Amino acid sequence: MRLLLLLFLLLHLHIHLSSAAAAGHIPELRGLLSIKSSLVLDPVSEQPPLAGWNSSVSHCLWSGVTCSPRTGHVTALDLSGLNISCPIPPQISSLSALRYLNLSNNLFNESFPAQLAVLKILQVLDLYNNNMSGPLPLVVTQMPALRHLHLGGNFFNGGIPPEYGQWKFLEYLAVSGNELSGAIPPEIGNLTKLKELYVGYYNSYEGGLPLQIGNLSELVRLDAASCGLSGEIP
Ligand SMILES: *[C@@H]1O[C@H](CO)[C@@H](O)[C@H](O)[C@H]1NC(C)=O
Ligand SMILES: *[C@@H]1O[C@H](CO)[C@@H](O)[C@H](O)[C@H]1NC(C)=O
Numbered sequence: 001m002r003l004l005l006l007l008f009l010l011l012h013l014h015i016h017l018s019s020a021a022a023a024g025h026i027p028e029l030r031g032l033l034s035i036k037s038s039l040v041l042d043p044v045s046e047q048p049p050l051a052g053w054n055s056s057v058s059h060c061l062w063s064g065v066t067c068s069p070r071t072g073h074v075t076a077l078d079l080s081g082l083n084i085s086c087p088i089p090p091q092i093s094s095l096s097a098l099r100y101l102n103l104s105n106n107l108f109n110e111s112f113p114a115q116l117a118v119l120k121i122l123q124v125l126d127l128y129n130n131n132m133s134g135p136l137p138l139v140v141t142q143m144p145a146l147r148h149l150h151l152g153g154n155f156f157n158g159g160i161p162p163e164y165g166q167w168k169f170l171e172y173l174a175v176s177g178n179e180l181s182g183a184i185p186p187e188i189g190n191l192t193k194l195k196e197l198y199v200g201y202y203n204s205y206e207g208g209l210p211l212q213i214g215n216l217s218e219l220v221r222l223d224a225a226s227c228g229l230s231g232e233i234p
């Protein structure tokens, strides 16, 4: 009888724990489904993007989705190369444990959604080769953990914001291949961990490279080709 009671208690505890764990992930599942439904049909292939994102398997097994084996939270989202044409879905903000977000090689347009400022542990943001326009986003400066930021190959215009000198861990910064202008801010010299900096192509800056770039002691790659710069390399 005691044994039965113990078994019953254990079973009860187990059910309780596993439903609590699943409940924690329902907002992420909803977020992913909401991202899927916000995407527009690819006009070329006429395939709905992410048809495999359905309830036949756990969302952690969907293509482009990676969950932490420990916590079960979504830690990486890769939507690269799907010909997606629309603004970036603000619903990505429901994936608050995200560390890696790759949206490259699509036709994401308009500006970067302010809602994504909640992604405080995001380390990698790749927006390369999309159709984004307007000024370079300031929202990304509210993501303090960034190590890799690729905003190249879009139609961003205006200057590089001085706030882009604030990241403590940034190792890779690319704003190349846009329609940027103005002076490269000296604050970029404050990115002490920076290893790679890409500012060239299609951009057209005034003034030379700021002297402070010479302070980037970890820098191993600097590409400032064909963007109107002249003068000495510090
Ligand atoms: C659901 O996703 C699986 C792959 O995860 C795919 O094989 C299947 O065709 C999908 N079903 C529908 C109705 O799209
Ligand atoms: C993003 O995905 C593309 C493939 O579409 C890949 O080439 C690129 O390296 C990825 N970016 C990062 C930072 O992993």
Ligand SMILES: *[C@@H]1O[C@H](CO)[C@@H](O)[C@H](O)[C@H]1NC(C)=O
Pocket (backbone or CB within 6 Å): 042, 044, 045, 081, 082, 083
């Ligand atoms: C994306 O569109 C291009 C043409 O615009 C097409 O050649 C390519 O196959 C498409 N890629 C995918 C993954 O559908």
Ligand SMILES: *[C@@H]1O[C@H](CO)[C@@H](O)[C@H](O)[C@H]1NC(C)=O
Pocket (backbone or CB within 6 Å): 040, 085, 086, 087, 109, 110
């Ligand atoms: C962004 O893409 C969507 C879907 O293709 C389109 O309806 C919208 O007009 C585009 N916005 C801009 C500013 O081009």
Ligand SMILES: *[C@@H]1O[C@H](CO)[C@@H](O)[C@H](O)[C@H]1NC(C)=O
Pocket (backbone or CB within 6 Å): 107, 131, 133, 155
């Ligand atoms: C991408 O954006 C550019 C300029 O904003 C526009 O001329 C072009 O039509 C857009 N391409 C697509 C496929 O939406």
Ligand SMILES: *[C@@H]1O[C@H](CO)[C@@H](O)[C@H](O)[C@H]1NC(C)=O
Pocket (backbone or CB within 6 Å): 165, 186, 187, 189, 190, 212
């Ligand atoms: C960053 O650099 C600028 C100009 O080089 C300097 O005036 C400023 O004090 C620096 N900010 C920080 C937080 O180090």
Ligand SMILES: *[C@@H]1O[C@H](CO)[C@@H](O)[C@H](O)[C@H]1NC(C)=O
Pocket (backbone or CB within 6 Å): 189, 211, 212, 214, 215
């Ligand atoms: C480089 O860094 C040193 C030490 O942080 C500082 O004293 C110096 O003013 C900086 N040089 C430039 C050009 O910013």
